[in-house]
Amino acid sequence: MRLSHKVEKLPPYLFVEISRKIAEKKAKGEDVVSFGIGDPDIPTPAHIIERLCKEARIPANQRYPESEGLPALRQAIAAWYEKRFGVKLDPDKEVAPLIGSKEGIAHIAFCLLDPGDTALVPDPGYPVYAFGTNLAGGRPYFLNLTEKNGYLPEFNRIPENILEKTKVMWLNYPNNPTGAVADLDFFNKAVEFAKKYNICICHDGPYSEVAFDGYKPVSFLQAEGAKDVGIEFHSLSKSFNMTGWRIGMAVGNAEAIDALKRMKSNLDSGIPQAIQYAAIEALNGPQDAIKEHNDIYQRRRDLVVETLNKMGLQAQLPKASLYVWAKVPEGFTSAEFAADLLDKVGVVVTPGSGYGRNGEGYVRLSLTIQDAILIKGLSRMADWHDSKNIMRYKR
Numbered sequence: 165m166r167l168s169h170k171v172e173k174l175p176p177y178l179f180v181e182i183s184r185k186i187a188e189k190k191a192k193g194e195d196v197v198s199f200g201i202g203d204p205d206i207p208t209p210a211h212i213i214e215r216l217c218k219e220a221r222i223p224a225n226q227r228y229p230e231s232e233g234l235p236a237l238r239q240a241i242a243a244w245y246e247k248r249f250g251v252k253l254d255p256d257k258e259v260a261p262l263i264g265s266k267e268g269i270a271h272i273a274f275c276l277l278d279p280g281d282t283a284l285v286p287d288p289g290y291p292v293y294a295f296g297t298n299l300a301g302g303r304p305y306f307l308n309l310t311e312k313n314g315y316l317p318e319f320n321r322i323p324e325n326i327l328e329k330t331k332v333m334w335l336n337y338p339n340n341p342t343g344a345v346a347d348l349d350f351f352n353k354a355v356e357f358a359k360k361y362n363i364c365i366c367h368d369g370p371y372s373e374v375a376f377d378g379y380k381p382v383s384f385l386q387a388e389g390a391k392d393v394g395i396e397f398h399s400l401s402k403s404f405n406m407t408g409w410r411i412g413m414a415v416g417n418a419e420a421i422d423a424l425k426r427m428k429s430n431l432d433s434g435i436p437q438a439i440q441y442a443a444i445e446a447l448n449g450p451q452d453a454i455k456e457h458n459d460i461y462q463r464r465r466d467l468v469v470e471t472l473n474k475m476g477l478q479a480q481l482p483k484a485s486l487y488v489w490a491k492v493p494e495g496f497t498s499a500e501f502a503a504d505l506l507d508k509v510g511v512v513v514t515p516g517s518g519y520g521r522n523g524e525g526y527v528r529l530s531l532t533i534q535d536a537i538l539i540k541g542l543s544r545m546a547d548w549h550d551s552k553n554i555m556r557y558k559r
């Protein structure tokens with residue numbers, strides 16, 4: 165088989181590789197605790213599932229869906245954005261439902277980039293921004309996100325010769341993998357910068373509802389003039405524990421949304437209609453489950469951060485997101501540390517290097533595992549730490 169050069173160079177997705185290693189261990193009868201993928205363990209709220217089941221039985225919902233989404237779904241998305249962020253959206257022109265935001269993130273690159281164009285991509289960052297850019301023939305220019313700059317890109321450090329070729333800038337707050345957040349002032353500055361250099365901002369905000377200690381993340385679209393220069397990707401995956409149903413949205417600039425809808429109408433046939441109704445139920449229905457879930461994640465976050473800090477792993481308390489970002493112990497790369505943990509105590513953490521060069525020296529722990537398993541995993545990590553100290557002492 166002669167594959168395309170693009171696909172030949174494409175590595176397997178980060179979590180495919182991690183899942184393979186977990187399956188290998190499990191096949192040997194070993195018990196593995198995974199702090200890997202950010203996939204909520206808490207079920208989708210009951211009223212959403214009930215609606216899904218009811219709608220699945222209706223014959224009209226068993227046929228091809230409208231690829232641009234039911235008008236009622238687009239209206240529900242617009243109403244939710246207004247209620248949650250005070251952002252007004254035209255459901256016909258400024259809303260594109262997606263089969264999970266991941267596909268939209270990859271497909272938008274084909275709408276905005278020609279071969280040779282540059283996209284500014286956060287490092288560390290969600291890997292799909294760079295993969296999409298590369299597949300569309302574009303070139304990622306990585307924006308350094310570091311502890312020192314609060315994991316916020318410094319626009320004034322991007323060279324002019326790069327900016328001349330730049331058409332897209334990816335941003336993502338609350339941030340995966342670092343848990344960092346951005347305020348409205350940052351987004352206002354980003355819009356100003358995008359206007360100056362004629363860049364389209366693609367903000368990815370699937371964690372806006374997962375926040376702690378009373379903190380409420382803002383939407384990029386709340387920034388003055390944001391709709392003139394960009395769009396926001398969002399998802400029901402993390403807000404309503406619906407990762408498995410695959411439904412998300414892109415909202416904002418009408419021209420970019422129209423391009424994405426046109427692209428998708430040629431590629432896919434939309435979201436199964438019963439799932440669209442489930443999303444309508446989630447968006448229009450009671451939002452109490454969000455606070456209940458956040459209380460659970462917050463408790464887990466506190467436990468994880470406390471344990472890691474006791475082990476000397478230097479973890480910050482994230483204000484939002486499903487992740488704790490922690491420094492690896494001295495003498496290990498992030499991949500070596502992750503491999504040693506898996507090998508010695510059957511615990512999976514994600515090596516920061518999988519998210520880019522600046523992720524080296526860190527690991528990401530997801531808070532999406534049940535309390536009892538999480539406690540078991542932390543206790544194994546503490547054992548790992550003690551055994552290393554004993555080994556050092558013996559030497």
Ligand SMILES: Cc1ncc(COP(=O)(O)O)c(C=O)c1O
Pocket residue numbers: 202263264265266267290336340368370398399400401407411412
């Ligand atoms: C930053 C970020 N964007 C997008 C996604 C994709 O979410 P989905 O495709 O489930 O909507 C994820 C999933 O983990 C993510 O972390």
